[in-house]
Amino acid sequence: MPLEFELCPGRPIGGKHPCFIIAEIGQNHQGDLKIAKEMIKMAKDCGADCAKFQKSELEYKFNKKALERPYTSKNSWGKTYGEHKRHLEFSHDQYRELQKYAAEVGIFFTASGMDEMAVEFLHELDVPFFKVGSGDTNNFPYLEKTAKKGRPMVVSSGMQSMETMRRVYKTVKQHNQNFTILQCTSAYPLEAEDVNLRVIMEYQKEFPDIPIGYSGHESGISISVAAVALGAKVIERHITLDKTWKGSDHEASLIPSELAELVRSVRLVERALGSGIKQMLPCEKACHDKLGKSVVAKVKIPKGTVLTLDMLAVKVAEPMGVPAEDIFQLVGKTVTEELEEDDSVLPEVVDSYGKKAKC
Numbered sequence: 001m002p003l004e005f006e007l008c009p010g011r012p013i014g015g016k017h018p019c020f021i022i023a024e025i026g027q028n029h030q031g032d033l034k035i036a037k038e039m040i041k042m043a044k045d046c047g048a049d050c051a052k053f054q055k056s057e058l059e060y061k062f063n064k065k066a067l068e069r070p071y072t073s074k075n076s077w078g079k080t081y082g083e084h085k086r087h088l089e090f091s092h093d094q095y096r097e098l099q100k101y102a103a104e105v106g107i108f109f110t111a112s113g114m115d116e117m118a119v120e121f122l123h124e125l126d127v128p129f130f131k132v133g134s135g136d137t138n139n140f141p142y143l144e145k146t147a148k149k150g151r152p153m154v155v156s157s158g159m160q161s162m163e164t165m166r167r168v169y170k171t172v173k174q175h176n177q178n179f180t181i182l183q184c185t186s187a188y189p190l191e192a193e194d195v196n197l198r199v200i201m202e203y204q205k206e207f208p209d210i211p212i213g214y215s216g217h218e219s220g221i222s223i224s225v226a227a228v229a230l231g232a233k234v235i236e237r238h239i240t241l242d243k244t245w246k247g248s249d250h251e252a253s254l255i256p257s258e259l260a261e262l263v264r265s266v267r268l269v270e271r272a273l274g275s276g277i278k279q280m281l282p283c284e285k286a287c288h289d290k291l292g293k294s295v296v297a298k299v300k301i302p303k304g305t306v307l308t309l310d311m312l313a314v315k316v317a318e319p320m321g322v323p324a325e326d327i328f329q330l331v332g333k334t335v336t337e338e339l340e341e342d343d344s345v346l347p348e349v350v351d352s353y354g355k356k357a358k359c
Helices: 031-047 063-069 083-088 094-104 116-125 140-148 160-174 198-206 222-229 256-273 282-291 324-332
Strands: 005-008 011-013 020-026 050-055 109-115 131-134 155-156 178-183 210-214 234-238 294-296 312-316
Touching: 020 256, 031 050, 031 256, 050 094, 050 116, 050 155, 063 083, 094 109, 094 116, 109 131, 109 160, 109 312, 116 131, 116 140, 131 140, 140 155, 140 160, 155 160, 155 234, 160 198, 160 256, 178 198, 178 234, 198 210, 210 222, 222 234, 222 256, 234 256, 294 324, 312 324
Parallel strands: 020 050, 020 234, 050 109, 131 155, 155 178, 178 210, 210 234
Antiparallel strands: 005 011, 294 312
């Protein structure tokens, strides 16, 4: 069984525990604290487990030239990339306010630490787990420092190779046992042909002692639900209040009705996955009693006859006789009573026939 661990206080993941659903607000709040709170409340109302943001200390994430470069995109909030990012970045005090609000509405709160200093702040903030965005997955000094802090980790794997992910697994595992890897493709929006859900199963084989999940950027919910059917124990999806808003993530994000449907569909699929044990279930008894087939006499069979296969047939019969699957066990056995043609062959009229009761 895959490793189980507590990702948030009182909320384990892996094994038979429900899939943990992360509502990724990211920077879809437009730099507006009020909108951010509305999105936290929306995530809670829709049934998500966690509301997640993205925290950067910009001078540690970008060099000066990157921050000073002109940014003229339709999604820009400033003349330079630095001005754009500063508009979208909440302060430490604002993060504390958001964390407090999330606690008030009853949803877990965390953020992706987009650089080492952001991780330091989130550690100080006492978030339940660290999210490693795909851009830092191959940043091994960052991974090692983050893993050493001892908090559970959720690691996305966009833009990475399996060889790199093996290194990631070994690096984190050396310092921290409690982490999960998410299959992810870093494109916004993501086309179905590029999702590569089969990687989930490859990760399950490569890393059998950790839970595996999925971070999706596709339109709609069907692919994310399919990921759960393949065994994803964590699902992360971006959310928005309006897909037409300024920002590159909104188009690939879920509006409230979609997030609510995702949660409902995931929980439905989890119920449908079952135990994996194939057996007749109590809910099938009515159908079995009405239409289940059993063995009947194909011809008149005198008392004392040794049965051969050509004497027997399988039909829906009243009363129900020997189960159809046991017809070959009757060959060579003696009937202790006379049977008319089309009579049910009951267990008690066949000498030495016996079968353990089904579970």
